[in-house]
Amino acid sequence: MLMRTDPFRELDRLTQQLMGPGTSSRPAAMPMDAYRDGDDYVVVFDLPGVTPDAIDIDVERNMLTVRAERRPAGGADTVQMELAERPLGVFSRQIVLADTLDTERIEANCEAGVLTLRIPIAERAKPRKITISGANGRREISG
Numbered sequence: 502m503l504m505r506t507d508p509f510r511e512l513d514r515l516t517q518q519l520m521g522p523g524t525s526s527r528p529a530a531m532p533m534d535a536y537r538d539g540d541d542y543v544v545v546f547d548l549p550g551v552t553p554d555a556i557d558i559d560v561e562r563n564m565l566t567v568r569a570e571r572r573p574a575g576g577a578d579t580v581q582m583e584l585a586e587r588p589l590g591v592f593s594r595q596i597v598l599a600d601t602l603d604t605e606r607i608e609a610n611c612e613a614g615v616l617t618l619r620i621p622i623a624e625r626a627k628p629r630k631i632t633i634s635g636a637n638g639r640r641e642i643s644g
Contacts, residue, residue: 531569531592540627542602542620546594549614550587556616558609563598565607567616601625 534545548556550571557568569592574580598604603623610617 531567531594533594535596537622538619540622542598542622544596544618544620546616546618547614548592548611548616551592551611551614553611556611558607558618560598560604560607563600563602563604565596565598565604565618566593567595567618568593569616 532547536543544565546567546569548569548571551569555570555572557566559566559568571587571589571592573589598620601623603621606621608619610619
């Protein structure tokens, strides 16, 4: 059996046992990265132990909401836990997306406990050339 003494970890463990890591009224946070990759905005969430069917992704206007639930291993009634450090329950994260993103074409992929969302940048937000006409002829400028 694994034994370790860390008073702060023990306090966190006791707090989680009493209050739970996350409920539908108080979901726990999930770590994420966000970056731009060419014409896509990419958001990556760490969700180890969460199956794709336990993930819910919603977009309302510019608010992206990701909810996931990590369920206990095996039957919760038949398992006697000796050590439980991995949080169970509901995890949630909300992100306000910029108007320049095309929320109609979001792609989601979940592999090896990592949820990856690719959100294309809207055509209206991409740089374009504008032609100027005048007495001295035409020329293009970047817009």
